[in-house]
Amino acid sequence: MKQLIFIVLMCFTTTISMGQDKPNIVIMMTDNQGYGDMGCYGGLRVPTPHMDKLAESGIQFLDFQIDASCTASRASFMTARMPIRSGTSGYVIPGEPGGLHPMEVTIAEMLKSVGYSTANYGKWHLGETADRQPQNQGFDEWYGVANSSFPVDSSFPGYQEDLIPPQGILSAKAGEEAKVVADMTLEKRGLIDSELTAKSVDYIKKHANKKEPFFLLTTFINPHHPVVPHPNFAGKSKGGAYTDVLMEIDYNVSQIVGAIDDAGIRENTIIIFFSDNGPTRYSPEADHNGDPGPWAGELGSGWEGGLRTVGMMSWPNKIRSNWKSEEMFHAMDFMPTLANIVGAEMPDDRPIDGFDQTDFLLGKQEHSNRDHRLVYYYGDLTVVRWAQYKAHFVKFSKFQSCIAPPIKLGQIPEFYNLKTDPKELFNLYGRSGGIPLFFKFQEAMIPYFESMKEYPNLDYSKMKRDK
Numbered sequence: 001m002k003q004l005i006f007i008v009l010m011c012f013t014t015t016i017s018m019g020q021d022k023p024n025i026v027i028m029m030t031d032n033q034g035y036g037d038m039g040c041y042g043g044l045r046v047p048t049p050h051m052d053k054l055a056e057s058g059i060q061f062l063d064f065q066i067d068a069s070c071t072a073s074r075a076s077f078m079t080a081r082m083p084i085r086s087g088t089s090g091y092v093i094p095g096e097p098g099g100l101h102p103m104e105v106t107i108a109e110m111l112k113s114v115g116y117s118t119a120n121y122g123k124w125h126l127g128e129t130a131d132r133q134p135q136n137q138g139f140d141e142w143y144g145v146a147n148s149s150f151p152v153d154s155s156f157p158g159y160q161e162d163l164i165p166p167q168g169i170l171s172a173k174a175g176e177e178a179k180v181v182a183d184m185t186l187e188k189r190g191l192i193d194s195e196l197t198a199k200s201v202d203y204i205k206k207h208a209n210k211k212e213p214f215f216l217l218t219t220f221i222n223p224h225h226p227v228v229p230h231p232n233f234a235g236k237s238k239g240g241a242y243t244d245v246l247m248e249i250d251y252n253v254s255q256i257v258g259a260i261d262d263a264g265i266r267e268n269t270i271i272i273f274f275s276d277n278g279p280t281r282y283s284p285e286a287d288h289n290g291d292p293g294p295w296a297g298e299l300g301s302g303w304e305g306g307l308r309t310v311g312m313m314s315w316p317n318k319i320r321s322n323w324k325s326e327e328m329f330h331a332m333d334f335m336p337t338l339a340n341i342v343g344a345e346m347p348d349d350r351p352i353d354g355f356d357q358t359d360f361l362l363g364k365q366e367h368s369n370r371d372h373r374l375v376y377y378y379g380d381l382t383v384v385r386w387a388q389y390k391a392h393f394v395k396f397s398k399f400q401s402c403i404a405p406p407i408k409l410g411q412i413p414e415f416y417n418l419k420t421d422p423k424e425l426f427n428l429y430g431r432s433g434g435i436p437l438f439f440k441f442q443e444a445m446i447p448y449f450e451s452m453k454e455y456p457n458l459d460y461s462k463m464k465r466d467k
Helices: 002-021 049-056 070-079 107-112 192-207 241-262 331-342 434-454
Strands: 024-030 059-065 117-123 141-145 168-173 179-183 214-219 269-275 311-314 323-330 372-377 380-386 389-392 414-417
Touching (some): 024 192, 049 241, 049 311, 070 331, 107 331, 141 192, 192 241, 241 269, 269 331, 323 372, 372 434, 380 434, 389 434
Parallel strands (some): 024 214, 117 141, 117 214
Antiparallel strands (some): 059 311, 141 168, 269 311, 372 380, 380 389, 389 414
16 A cells, blocks of 8 residues: 555656646747838837847747748648648638648647646637637637637628628637637727737736646737727827737737746746738738738748748747747747657657757757748649748739739749849749759659658548547
8 A cells, every 4th residue: 555655646746747847838929920020030110129039038030931821820830730731721711611620639739648738819710610629629728719810890881790790709618619708890809919918928827836837829819900909009109000010019928928027937938939921911001011021922822921920939048049040940840849848749640741840949950950841822832942942833923912813833833042032033943053953842842742642631621520
């Protein structure tokens, strides 16, 4: 009996020790924030001192890669898999089936497997049916919107509630049915990010001293169009609605980071901040459009302005500070990296496209493990990136990309050198370096094509829950 009690106590003590040793993880994601929308990325529109300070506290990725749409980027981040594999390479449309199928293993489920408490506050956009909502995808609690963040109310011309009901703001605990707690009206659109911030701060306070580590994912609504700043920030920037919202984001980031500091857990907390996409520039209102910085294009395209955005990661005394890295890093690299750090297992029954970047981030190796990436958009191979070069197989408009029809280029891609040509103006195909480049891109592409033969991509949008 004494031996049994000793073993139980040892297991309990080990569990507590393991929980205390694992870092807390706080991830903040903005919605369509451009590379040129922050001071530390060269943005000149409005000061962003708190986001800049966060960047200085760790690594600022100068080549942070995401996918071509909100759904695709969130799916790749959540699963460490290219969204084409999970049937999420386009958008989830309200009222239609689709999204992240429960067969996928999420970053939240991975962290829960090693004792983390988990919460998501904000935009989901990975499926609106119950089995695809956050509370059934690894999160202990969720408050936010299931789809995109467009408000619907009587301010819209021709509005009829019986035809187009407002999108609900939902709340749920793990395994529960989500309840509508408010409507996403135009007025609510300006208030919701402050609510998400308040809930995040409260969550940090409640969980800071608990024995188990926590994973908090705050997915802001801003600066997604239509741009509606909080009343406290409306007019504050003197530059219009978009720069007002940038100031609001900066303030909200300061509140969440400040809560971590106040709780005394900063050194044992990994903080990650990134945008899910590049900006949009389709609004007829000039002060509702984002800035892709030095890159061409925007959201919903293969141009670099839609695929490269802001990203940073801070972990004091582990990741060195004031580090501006030009090494390539993709949002889907976070999951395998964090799995290594916390001692969790990644799924071994499916292709994982994210790279474990632990040694790079902790200074044990000079270069990132990633030197390439593929972009699929609505099922089509759109772009392949290798080193500083890009091959475009689908060509989009560089302005208002997501609403202008693209052109499929077939077997003759266009090649660009991002180092010498960040605006992607000069096609290298057919020039002296064009043909050798083609073979280098083939080397990068073939392993993925082979894996898709062994593990065919499934259309999860039409599959019923079987998990």
